[in-house]
Amino acid sequence: MDTSQLLKGVLDLAVLAVLRDGDGYGYDVLRRLRSAGLEDVADASVYGTLRRLFAAGALTSYVQPSEEGPHRKYYGLNKIGRDLLAESTKTWNHFADTMSVLLIEEAT
Amino acid sequence: MNSTLTGAVAVYLAQVRAELSDLPPGELEDVLDDVSGHLAEVAAESEAEPTAEALQDRLGTPRQYADELRTAAGYPPRAEQSSDQAGWPALRWGLIAATVGPFLVVIGGISPVFILLGLITLFGAAFFGVRALHGNDPRIVLETAQGQRLAASIRNLVDQIPPNLRHELVSIGQPVWWVARGVVGGGGFFALFGAGAVAVVGALAGAAVSVWIGRRTQQDRRWLWYVVPLNVVATVIVPAWLAFSFVGGSAYGLFGGYNDYRGSSGTDYAYASGLTMDGNRIENIYPFDEQGRQVKVRLYDQDGKPLKVEIQDCVGYWGTDPSSTRPSESNQFPQAMILPDSEGNTSADNCKDSDKAPFIPPAAPVSSPPTATTTPTPSAGTSTKPSTTPTTSPSASAPNSPRPSVTLTISPTR
Structure with a gap:
């Protein structure tokens, strides 16, 4: 099964999750997702997700100069973002449990 | 951020921008800030500056990239049909006008009527350009088959230039061009109507306006619709003006010169006076x-x-x-x-x-009664x-x- 299809639904959650560990700029978030095992994530969709979460008020944004070149725009979780993460985590866990039970029942 | 991008990366960014040009300006600038940061990171990963092909392998075509971004960010789908149908005829006429206008201005030496016609045509070009644009980027021009072929050949040419030299050329040559274009444009315009002092002031004002327009264009590419035809005029007029001042003419001569030759005594003909x-x-x-x-x-x-x-x-x-x-x-x-x-x-x-x-x-010859002294031969x-x-x-x-x-x-x- 193509994981990129699955990713579409949970990319918000994944991005919120990696930002929980600390603020990050776009490419940093992308790298963290990749190193966490989400190899199939598309570059542009991560940037798009960051914009959407920011537009929804779940993220803060600030520019910070970098020593090796251009300024970078960092994104971080705010209160809304943390609440959203907690809620989404609950939803995901419930969904994942349901799916797991369903798949086990089907398999037997 | 944009200013650090060169070559294929800058082109890619511009193409993504074109794909997203229907977004509200503020959101567009914000998301492109992210995109240019992304492209800078991608470019920094490779030793040499990435080519257009390498970027497409890594990120997909600019359109795919923009579509992914659009979907993930929850932007409304691009309203392509309406703008295209309204835009294309206007675009075609705009391009024709932008080509014919400068030509008419240049042959304006024959008669001031042509200058007037040319300027009207240029205004028409700008009008059609705005119509065609209507939220589109000037890169809509490059989406035609001919435009893409032209763009590809130009890009190949540019790729021949070493990247560092290319950067120097742009960063030094661009302001110089802005000033030159403004000085000639402003100075020339006022020289048509006034004396030298007015022309100098006009040249300075022209340079200032030209630099301002240049900077605006960097931020908002929609200005290209005005700048491109003006640049075409300037690329023709700047060398012509320089050549003209070298041969000792003046800006006035371009438009009044033909009267000078009328009724002159024709000094070119050495024997025009006297008996010939x-x-x-x-x-x-x-x-x-x-x-x-x-x-x-x-x-x-x-x-x-x-x-x-x-x-x-x-x-x-x-x-x-x-x-x-x-x-x-x-x-x-x-x-x-x-x-x-x-x-x-x-x-x-x-x-x-x-x-x-x-x-x-x-x-x-024999034409009168012969006399003894003449022996005429009829030759x-x-x-x-x-x-x-x-x-x-x-x-x-x-x-x-x-x-x-x-x-x-x-x-x-x-």
């Missing part, structure tokens, strides 16, 4: 009568104006007495000519002149009838000829 025949200067005339005897005459044209040539005898040539009232020209022929001595030289103190023809005239020689003959001195007239005709023989040009 078939373009050769007539220095002397040796009249002969029917019997082949040299005669003295005064010549007048059909209006009674004397046919004069410069006197070339010893006095006239050496000019011994400048205060003399003796005229420098005479219509009395033949005139005395300086005779060179045996070595071919002439000198002031030992000058000789003579009015004797330096040739033997051909025999006159060469010009014979003019007395109607054109000026007054001849009585001594030269043949007594037996009631209507003496005079043979005009023109001395060969030396």
Whole structure:
């Protein structure tokens, strides 16, 4: 099964999750997702997700100069973002449990 | 951030921008900030500057990239149909006008009407451009088949230039171009209407406006619709203006020059004044009568104006007495000519002149009662009838000829 299809639904959650560990700029978030095992994530969709979460008020944004070149725009979780993460985590866990039970029942 | 991107990366960014051009301006700038940061990171990963192909392998086409971004960010789908249908005819006419307009302005030297037409056409180009754009990027031009081919060939050319040199060219050459274009545009415009001082002020103002427009264009590419036609005009006018000032003309001459030549005395023709025949200067005339005897005459044209040539005898040539009232020209022929001595030289103190023809005239044709002294052969020689003959001195007239005709023989040009 193509994981990129699955990713579409949970990319918000994944991005919120990696930002929980600390603020990050776009490419940093992308790298963290990749190193966490989400190899199939598309570059542009991560940037798009960051914009959407920011537009929804779940993220803060600030520019910070970098020593090796251009300024970078960092994104971080705010209160809304943390609440959203907690809620989404609950939803995901419930969904994942349901799916797991369903798949086990089907398999037997 | 944008300023650090060069070459294929900058092109890619611009193409993504074009794909997202329907977004609200604020959101567009914010998301493109992210995108340019992304592209900078991708570019930094490879040693050399990535090519357009490498970027597409890594990120997909600009359209795919923009679509992914659009979907993930929850932007509304691109309203392509409506803008395209409305835009294309306007775009086509805009491009035609933008091409024809500068041409008309350039050939405006022929008549100011063309300048006016050209400027109207350029305004039309700008109008159609705005119509065609309507939220689109000028890169819509490059989405046509011809546009893409042209863009690809230009990109290949640019790729030949080393990246660091390319960067230098853009960062140094662009401001220089902005200033040059503004100075010529502003200065030239005011020079049409006013004096030099006004033109200088106009040139400075033009430079300032040009730089401002240049900076605006970098931020909002929609300005390209105005800038591109203006640049086309400027690329034609700047070299023309420089060339013009080198050959010693002025900006005014471009538009008023044609009047200057009308009615001038045509100094290009060396023999335009004086007596000529078939373009050769007539220095002397040796009249002969029917019997082949040299005669003295005064010549007048059909209006009674004397046919004069410069006197070339010893006095006239050496000019011994400048205060003399003796005229420098005479219509009395033949005139005395300086005779060179045996070595071919002439000198002031030992000058000789003579009015004797330096040739033997051909025999006159039979046109009057023959006399014993002539043996005419009907061949060469010009014979003019007395109607054109000026007054001849009585001594030269043949007594037996009631209507003496005079043979005009023109001395060969030396």
